Amino acid sequence: MERQPEPAIITLTTDFGLADHYAGAMKGVLLSRCRGARIVDISHEIPPFSIAAGAYTISQAAPYFPAGTIHVVVVDPGVGTTRRAIVVEANNQLFIAPDNGVLTLITATDSNAIAREITNRALWLASPSQTFHGRDIFAPVAGALASGSARPEDTGPVLREVGQLRGLYPDQLDEATWRGTVLSIDHFGNVITNFRSSAFPHLADGALVLETGGRRISEFRSTFGDAPEDLCFAYSGSGGYIELGINQGSAAAFLGVRPGQSVTLRVTIV
Amino acid sequence: MERQPEPAIITLTTDFGLADHYAGAMKGVLLSRCRGARIVDISHEIPPFSIAAGAYTISQAAPYFPAGTIHVVVVDPGVGTTRRAIVVEANNQLFIAPDNGVLTLITATDSNAIAREITNRALWLASPSQTFHGRDIFAPVAGALASGSARPEDTGPVLREVGQLRGLYPDQLDEATWRGTVLSIDHFGNVITNFRSSAFPHLADGALVLETGGRRISEFRSTFGDAPEDLCFAYSGSGGYIELGINQGSAAAFLGVRPGQSVTLRVTIV
Amino acid sequence: MERQPEPAIITLTTDFGLADHYAGAMKGVLLSRCRGARIVDISHEIPPFSIAAGAYTISQAAPYFPAGTIHVVVVDPGVGTTRRAIVVEANNQLFIAPDNGVLTLITATDSNAIAREITNRALWLASPSQTFHGRDIFAPVAGALASGSARPEDTGPVLREVGQLRGLYPDQLDEATWRGTVLSIDHFGNVITNFRSSAFPHLADGALVLETGGRRISEFRSTFGDAPEDLCFAYSGSGGYIELGINQGSAAAFLGVRPGQSVTLRVTIV
Numbered sequence: 001m002e003r004q005p006e007p008a009i010i011t012l013t014t015d016f017g018l019a020d021h022y023a024g025a026m027k028g029v030l031l032s033r034c035r036g037a038r039i040v041d042i043s044h045e046i047p048p049f050s051i052a053a054g055a056y057t058i059s060q061a062a063p064y065f066p067a068g069t070i071h072v073v074v075v076d077p078g079v080g081t082t083r084r085a086i087v088v089e090a091n092n093q094l095f096i097a098p099d100n101g102v103l104t105l106i107t108a109t110d111s112n113a114i115a116r117e118i119t120n121r122a123l124w125l126a127s128p129s130q131t132f133h134g135r136d137i138f139a140p141v142a143g144a145l146a147s148g149s150a151r152p153e154d155t156g157p158v159l160r161e162v163g164q165l166r167g168l169y170p171d172q173l174d175e176a177t178w179r180g181t182v183l184s185i186d187h188f189g190n191v192i193t194n195f196r197s198s199a200f201p202h203l204a205d206g207a208l209v210l211e212t213g214g215r216r217i218s219e220f221r222s223t224f225g226d227a228p229e230d231l232c233f234a235y236s237g238s239g240g241y242i243e244l245g246i247n248q249g250s251a252a253a254f255l256g257v258r259p260g261q262s263v264t265l266r267v268t269i270v
Numbered sequence: 271m272e273r274q275p276e277p278a279i280i281t282l283t284t285d286f287g288l289a290d291h292y293a294g295a296m297k298g299v300l301l302s303r304c305r306g307a308r309i310v311d312i313s314h315e316i317p318p319f320s321i322a323a324g325a326y327t328i329s330q331a332a333p334y335f336p337a338g339t340i341h342v343v344v345v346d347p348g349v350g351t352t353r354r355a356i357v358v359e360a361n362n363q364l365f366i367a368p369d370n371g372v373l374t375l376i377t378a379t380d381s382n383a384i385a386r387e388i389t390n391r392a393l394w395l396a397s398p399s400q401t402f403h404g405r406d407i408f409a410p411v412a413g414a415l416a417s418g419s420a421r422p423e424d425t426g427p428v429l430r431e432v433g434q435l436r437g438l439y440p441d442q443l444d445e446a447t448w449r450g451t452v453l454s455i456d457h458f459g460n461v462i463t464n465f466r467s468s469a470f471p472h473l474a475d476g477a478l479v480l481e482t483g484g485r486r487i488s489e490f491r492s493t494f495g496d497a498p499e500d501l502c503f504a505y506s507g508s509g510g511y512i513e514l515g516i517n518q519g520s521a522a523a524f525l526g527v528r529p530g531q532s533v534t535l536r537v538t539i540v
Numbered sequence: 541m542e543r544q545p546e547p548a549i550i551t552l553t554t555d556f557g558l559a560d561h562y563a564g565a566m567k568g569v570l571l572s573r574c575r576g577a578r579i580v581d582i583s584h585e586i587p588p589f590s591i592a593a594g595a596y597t598i599s600q601a602a603p604y605f606p607a608g609t610i611h612v613v614v615v616d617p618g619v620g621t622t623r624r625a626i627v628v629e630a631n632n633q634l635f636i637a638p639d640n641g642v643l644t645l646i647t648a649t650d651s652n653a654i655a656r657e658i659t660n661r662a663l664w665l666a667s668p669s670q671t672f673h674g675r676d677i678f679a680p681v682a683g684a685l686a687s688g689s690a691r692p693e694d695t696g697p698v699l700r701e702v703g704q705l706r707g708l709y710p711d712q713l714d715e716a717t718w719r720g721t722v723l724s725i726d727h728f729g730n731v732i733t734n735f736r737s738s739a740f741p742h743l744a745d746g747a748l749v750l751e752t753g754g755r756r757i758s759e760f761r762s763t764f765g766d767a768p769e770d771l772c773f774a775y776s777g778s779g780g781y782i783e784l785g786i787n788q789g790s791a792a793a794f795l796g797v798r799p800g801q802s803v804t805l806r807v808t809i810v
Contacts, residue, residue: 315559
């Protein structure tokens, strides 16, 4: 990967929340190692310990950043245990994370991705804690890579395999039926499924039927303003997945669903 | 408008919340178009779809930014419909928003404001989605303007009129009585009315009486620490409006009021 | 203190929340005074008016920032009253805050700290409000210091003493017993006590017993992943204090404790 032009860009995606000093301390370490870095918060409100939500979130944001961007992703229920810390080069960007599957949707998009275990303790803070590797390992490594004082190959040995999260892709049950899940509920209550819109090109009323939370949705709309305010409809979401929404309302509340819940999709017209 | 000196400053005001990737993806687009930009979050917690809250918030923050700042305001219940996207030059700053009235309190402060419809699709992301114009239209246009690769006149034709939000100004009912509304409830529970302090110069105990939520407030204080902790009082707020507060307590909870609720003001001493 | 290299770094720690324009307006003032400044949010979700939480938060974040960083801390229930505004030079950084004890844990770490009262109104915004000194006094002073247009000695006279917050340190009750408090509950529900881990080196099962919320905790673990998911245990936290946690659960909810609540520590093996 080529050196990125100045200024370096570093993004943060964590489940640390915004009330505590945790994200702030990470930023202090990053700026101590790379004073000119532009630090961008993707989210610090990943649901605590939800590796799937972290995987979805970084996969939706990373493609919009320039080549050379360094993404730090810390959803890390195994902090301080023997789980590995990794640096992954993929799509001309760098990803720094615990090796727990949180990069599953990133590595899936680049068959030439290179992963390394972060074993070079010279890049860590001295005397790292056992409970805050975001500050003590991930941030200083990111800062060193951002400043150019270390290259990815300086972080540690190449890994043949990294952790993969299961359940992120739908299963085909028969010729016309798939079982997927709710990937995410967004701030507006829209329900993001894990069915790729591009895999189901006939997005018209009645062509597909989705079932979740005990309800069937068969109406499609292009956007919210095209629907009456009490209709739960499916649409092709901005992230490439089929989503369920209600104009100025919460489809999640209407359907009573949560992330991880099952969704069935049936193709009714081919 | 003159080119702004480096670095360009871009602010974001949205109802996207902070948990999802939405604001992060916008920042990726902005930095892809203008790598040196300083991106400043005004708020991503505008109440969903509340154009009035967005209008109030940007009007309170923008005046404190330097000339040349580019403000992106996305509270956009009509995304994907025929509502227009606009760029407004006002007060030596640029504002990029849907044309739904969210800039009402900005255009009101500059009689020479120039508005343009964003019709130049060459400035958008390729294949824009129907549900996320913040990422696909507003951010790339802002980035192009920030980098200097496009000028406001490149975005599209001048508009004679832009959408105006109603109900933002008080009505005078008789010589001594006005009917206004609650513009905002802040994080502390302070109630911001839409009565300009400067229009009611006699801010002393008993000179004005405000009524809302079934209660009358006639006591004025200069600041919170001047009031006992159980007194709901009026004061001249930092944003130029008359506010209602309780020292270290929530006036909104005490009064039981919400944004948009009616407030009556009576001048009792002239 | 030496001039800091470019770019200047300014951090913000407030109880303003993230929904309103308050932090955004401060950033506008900062960038108007020092266009190149890097602004870093530590937290805007300090519990309203909680000086102790602000003191803890800035003390945990500041040490990770480079020399020369300017920290603005605004938890300010006395805004607009006669409480002083101060600039403190400590540990080669600058701290700007109301003089209400919010810097207690900063000044405690540098016996050569120099505090000044901010009396030079030429550095403030013109016509400051009585209720928003973050925007009108603290931010413009920070911006002037960051740009180098003012030095700390230009802000006002040196103070011999600054406000100190009480109750931040444990009391020793007898040879083997201390009474401390809950300093903070973090986003995950971990309970941060004010017992320094370094003062109690024998952190092994049964060597110490902590009591709070009517329960006794005597088990120690190195990190979360070492504990079964229903065990409340003590550990040496990343901030230097003894903390109480539950693996992927909330110790605070289990114990029913809040910040400020009493914690007793007994040494059982010496």
